[in-house]
Amino acid sequence: MSVVLVPRSSALAAFRQRMDAVTIRIGVLLLVAWLFIIIALPLWALLSKGFENSSGAFVGLDNFVTYFSTPTLFNSVFNSFWVALLATAIVIPLAFGYAYALTRSCMPFKGLFYAIALLPLFAPSLLSAISLIYLFGNQGVLKTLLFGHTIYGPLGIVIAQVFYCFPHALIILMTALALADARLYEVADALGTKPSRVFRTVTLPGAKYGLVNAAFVVFTLVITDFGIAKVIGGQFNVLATDAYKQVVGQQNFSMGAVVGMILLVPAVVAFAIDRVVQRRQVALLSARAVPLQPKQQGLRDAAMTAYVACLAVLIIGVLGTAVWASFIVYWPYNLALTLKNYDFGTFDAAGWSPYFNSIKMAALTALIGTATIFTGAYLVEKTRANSIGRSIAHLLAMLPVAVPGLVLGLGYVFFFNAKWNPLNIFYGTMLVLVVNSIAHFYTVAHITALTALKQIDPEFESVSASLKVSIWRTFRRVTVPICMPAIFDIAIYMFVNALTTVSAVIFLYSPSTKLASVAIVHMDEAGFTAGAAAMATLILVTALAAKLLHLALNRLFFFRAQAWRTR
Amino acid sequence: MNRFINAAVICLAVLAGLVTPAASQKTQLNIYTSLENDQLAPFKSAIEAAVPGVEVLWTRDSTGVITARFLAEKDNPRADMVLGHAATALLVFEKAGLLETYKPAGVDALKPVFRDSNEPYTWTGMDAYLGVICFNTAEAGKDKIKAPTSWQDVIKPEFKGKVVMPHPASSGTGYLMVGGWLQMMGEDAGWKFMDALHENIAVYTHSGSAPCVQAAKGERIAGIALDMRGASEKTKGAPLDVIIPSEGTGWEMEAFGIVKGTKNLELAKKVADWAATKAANELYSKTYAVVAMPGIVNYPPNYPATAEKQMIKNDFGWMAENRERILKEWSRRYEAKAAPK
Numbered sequence: 081m082s083v084v085l086v087p088r089s090s091a092l093a094a095f096r097q098r099m100d101a102v103t104i105r106i107g108v109l110l111l112v113a114w115l116f117i118i119i120a121l122p123l124w125a126l127l128s129k130g131f132e133n134s135s136g137a138f139v140g141l142d143n144f145v146t147y148f149s150t151p152t153l154f155n156s157v158f159n160s161f162w163v164a165l166l167a168t169a170i171v172i173p174l175a176f177g178y179a180y181a182l183t184r185s186c187m188p189f190k191g192l193f194y195a196i197a198l199l200p201l202f203a204p205s206l207l208s209a210i211s212l213i214y215l216f217g218n219q220g221v222l223k224t225l226l227f228g229h230t231i232y233g234p235l236g237i238v239i240a241q242v243f244y245c246f247p248h249a250l251i252i253l254m255t256a257l258a259l260a261d262a263r264l265y266e267v268a269d270a271l272g273t274k275p276s277r278v279f280r281t282v283t284l285p286g287a288k289y290g291l292v293n294a295a296f297v298v299f300t301l302v303i304t305d306f307g308i309a310k311v312i313g314g315q316f317n318v319l320a321t322d323a324y325k326q327v328v329g330q331q332n333f334s335m336g337a338v339v340g341m342i343l344l345v346p347a348v349v350a351f352a353i354d355r356v357v358q359r360r361q362v363a364l365l366s367a368r369a370v371p372l373q374p375k376q377q378g379l380r381d382a383a384m385t386a387y388v389a390c391l392a393v394l395i396i397g398v399l400g401t402a403v404w405a406s407f408i409v410y411w412p413y414n415l416a417l418t419l420k421n422y423d424f425g426t427f428d429a430a431g432w433s434p435y436f437n438s439i440k441m442a443a444l445t446a447l448i449g450t451a452t453i454f455t456g457a458y459l460v461e462k463t464r465a466n467s468i469g470r471s472i473a474h475l476l477a478m479l480p481v482a483v484p485g486l487v488l489g490l491g492y493v494f495f496f497n498a499k500w501n502p503l504n505i506f507y508g509t510m511l512v513l514v515v516n517s518i519a520h521f522y523t524v525a526h527i528t529a530l531t532a533l534k535q536i537d538p539e540f541e542s543v544s545a546s547l548k549v550s551i552w553r554t555f556r557r558v559t560v561p562i563c564m565p566a567i568f569d570i571a572i573y574m575f576v577n578a579l580t581t582v583s584a585v586i587f588l589y590s591p592s593t594k595l596a597s598v599a600i601v602h603m604d605e606a607g608f609t610a611g612a613a614a615m616a617t618l619i620l621v622t623a624l625a626a627k628l629l630h631l632a633l634n635r636l637f638f639f640r641a642q643a644w645r646t647r
Numbered sequence: 648m649n650r651f652i653n654a655a656v657i658c659l660a661v662l663a664g665l666v667t668p669a670a671s672q673k674t675q676l677n678i679y680t681s682l683e684n685d686q687l688a689p690f691k692s693a694i695e696a697a698v699p700g701v702e703v704l705w706t707r708d709s710t711g712v713i714t715a716r717f718l719a720e721k722d723n724p725r726a727d728m729v730l731g732h733a734a735t736a737l738l739v740f741e742k743a744g745l746l747e748t749y750k751p752a753g754v755d756a757l758k759p760v761f762r763d764s765n766e767p768y769t770w771t772g773m774d775a776y777l778g779v780i781c782f783n784t785a786e787a788g789k790d791k792i793k794a795p796t797s798w799q800d801v802i803k804p805e806f807k808g809k810v811v812m813p814h815p816a817s818s819g820t821g822y823l824m825v826g827g828w829l830q831m832m833g834e835d836a837g838w839k840f841m842d843a844l845h846e847n848i849a850v851y852t853h854s855g856s857a858p859c860v861q862a863a864k865g866e867r868i869a870g871i872a873l874d875m876r877g878a879s880e881k882t883k884g885a886p887l888d889v890i891i892p893s894e895g896t897g898w899e900m901e902a903f904g905i906v907k908g909t910k911n912l913e914l915a916k917k918v919a920d921w922a923a924t925k926a927a928n929e930l931y932s933k934t935y936a937v938v939a940m941p942g943i944v945n946y947p948p949n950y951p952a953t954a955e956k957q958m959i960k961n962d963f964g965w966m967a968e969n970r971e972r973i974l975k976e977w978s979r980r981y982e983a984k985a986a987p988k
Binding site for chain 1: 677683684685704705706707708709711712714715716718719720722723725739785814816817818819849850851852853854856857859860863864865866867876879880883884885886970974978979982
């Protein structure tokens with residue numbers, strides 16, 4: 081019987097392998113096409129306007145010449161740079177200290193403090209701007225702390241950005257500091273090296289890549305964000321508000337596109353430097369490394385706890401102010417408490433529906449985004465076909481982090497609403513919002529998926545090939561289950577960001593798909609600051625609930641499935 | 648494999664559900680607007696009662712965002728009508744050939760300034776809103792500052808760093824104020840006034856509504872902006888006076904027009920006819936003091952009663968033609984050295 085079967089099954093296996101080769105090729109092509117549609121073409125649809133005049137005729141570099149010969153506009157480049165540099169210079173040491181305390185000391189309540197530090201991630205950025213105005217504005221309770229300086233301007237931008245970027249930097253630095261070879265510290269100890277020298281020669285070099293990476297992420301975040309600069313920046317011009325002025329204030333899309341392109345430059349440079357540093361990074365952890373376990377040191381641990389607690393109190397204070405404001409009748413003249421601000425129907429005909437739209441949109445973004453991004457990352461990392469296609473896909477996946485939402489959103493209008501584009505039937509639907517959010521947050525999710533995939537030995541694919549199992553079966557039965565924690569991380573990341581994003585979707589929502597984040601902006605502009613704070617509080621609570629659910633799921637299902645990770 | 652097919656079918660079903668508009672007997676009319684949020688519901692029910700068979704869908708945002716969005720979509724317009732949107736923006740749309748030629752029935756009964764003066768006729772005014780000073784009496788009392796009655800009062804030294812106005816390059820309201828001063832004082836005196844005003848300005852905000860909101864919350868003593876927000880903040884309980892300076896003031900008009908190429912032209916025409924009726928004007932007058940139809944006067948609570956007389960003769964054509972020049976000059980004077988104070 082086996083004599084009969086073997087040739088047939090091997091024929092089947094050979095057929096399967098050919099099919100695999102074909103499906104992978106098709107898969108890579110589909111991935112590249114998808115990324116072109118959701119990232120490259122919409123971007124180009126807007127950026128190409130930088131070379132046109134207002135009636136659409138090609139004018140070469142005229143707009144750029146105008147831009148650089150206008151001192152006010154050019155001044156914004158300088159302003160953007162120094163604000164971003166200053167914010168980065170403040171955030172990185174702060175976050176480094178926090179991460180160091182959480183990873184290298186024996187302080188208590190590490191989980192709690194980590195969770196508190198991540199809170200700003202779960203709130204719409206307008207929430208912190210509202211808080212800062214309530215705290216440090218001209219009517220602010222803590223106004224005197226500014227010693228006569230005004231919060232409206234570079235000072236406010238830097239403070240708000242530090243608050244907003246802190247968790248981003250912290251996550252990266254935690255990863256960088258979590259792994260260390262204890263043997264280096266033991267040797268240093270044995271040689272009687274001073275702690276400061278150990279810090280300089282062992283700890284810092286070990287975290288070098290994380291530091292550089294975090295610095296670039298923060299820098300890019302600050303330079304492309306326009307929400308904070310718009311609300312609290314006063315007349316201090318930065319690139320992102322210039323783009324807003326050109327596009328929304330004067331409907332000058334050509335100049336808007338020029339500013340959009342200039343915004344891309346620092347991010348692309350950062351990306352290039354990042355790649356170089358990454359290439360130089362050698363594995364710090366060899367197979368023989370001994371994981372560092374922090375030892376108890378009373379004084380140091382106490383100091384660390386005090387430092388972390390201070391920052392945690394600040395974070396809770398800032399967010400708490402806005403949450404408190406959402407229950408107040410009329411700041412600052414009537415501080416009575418009320419639930420009225422949560423009756424959104426009185427401020428906005430749409431009532432509560434934007435909130436449910438947002439949840440639907442975020443859930444779909446998480447679902448579709450996670451599936452496509454993870455599969456895409458698998459094709460890029462684990463297959464060997466069509467290397468040009470895979471590099472293009474990777475490059476496109478890395479691009480969105482550098483694109484301000486305003487630029488991406490307008491690009492979507494120009495591309496998805498074009499007459500010639502058969503996809504224009506999707507324009508104005510929830511689907512465009514979902515796709516736009518997937519594109520907007522593609523990069524970090526892509527990197528997360530790649531990192532998880534890189535940890536899996538490529539032997540799995542070789543073994544499945546020699547066992548004549550379809551690569552897709554391996555993907556489904558081995559890769560996806562192993563990477564489940566990362567997949568859930570991606571899903572929660574997409575969900576939370578889709579809940580809070582404003583700048584891209586403000587051009588894309590339609591009457592039936594108005595989102596909570598847009599409603600927050602509208603209520604704030606209409607003077608219903610308390611209503612805006614209330615909706616932002618709801619979003620914060622929802623995002624937190626999703627995160628808690630994620631943690632619970634992790635505990636319940638993956639604790640055992642992931643048991644192989646520990647010895 | 649079956650599971651995959653099932654999953655695929657479910658996915659397709661979900662996607663189909665996402666893109667299919669809800670079925671309804673009524674014809675949906677997509678109207679772009681920058682009306683205030685709380686006006687949307689009464690306007691919708693009034694239109695739907697007056698024009699049977701129509702269902703109004705609002706796409707509402709600030710004037711700048713709606714204008715930018717409408718222009719970005721111009722190759723394939725999504726709106727059937729624009730209603731309750733700044734007339735200066737409709738002039739831009741008209742110039743770009745994006746509006747349908749239609750003169751609503753009964754338009755001749757409206758005040759002449761509220762009618763499109765250029766042929767072909769494309770847009771009609773609804774109501775006017777005026778540039779005002781939102782003055783916080785509670786905070787002013789603390790600093791012993793008297794309420795201004797003239798624009799010249801706002802440039803007095805006691806207002807230093809306590810006045811806000813919208814940035815004219817970010818906000819149509821800001822440009823309206825600048826254009827208003829230049830028209831009513833003349834260019835030389837207008838710029839001189841703004842030079843002095845600049846010394847008192849704390850911040851040029853990016854949102855046209857922010858100045859009155861900030862004044863209402865006591866962040867500033869005086870906010871220079873359009874009236875509607877000031878009156879509504881006062882109604883909500885802010886210690887605010889809405890002041891129209893004695894010299895008169897710049898103003899903007901809300902208007903409507905039909906989008907060229909709409910698939911629902913007949914229905915849109917009916918809505919346009921309604922928007923020029925007495926009933927519609929009475930609805931406008933619930934929130935605006937000055938409306939297109941003569942004889943309808945209903946000053947909303949907390950609204951200055953002298954409003955209509957103080958509207959300057961506003962040349963919207965001049966405002967549009969000179970916009971680039973004025974903004975450039977403004978930027979040269981007040982932005983080039985806009986270093987942080």
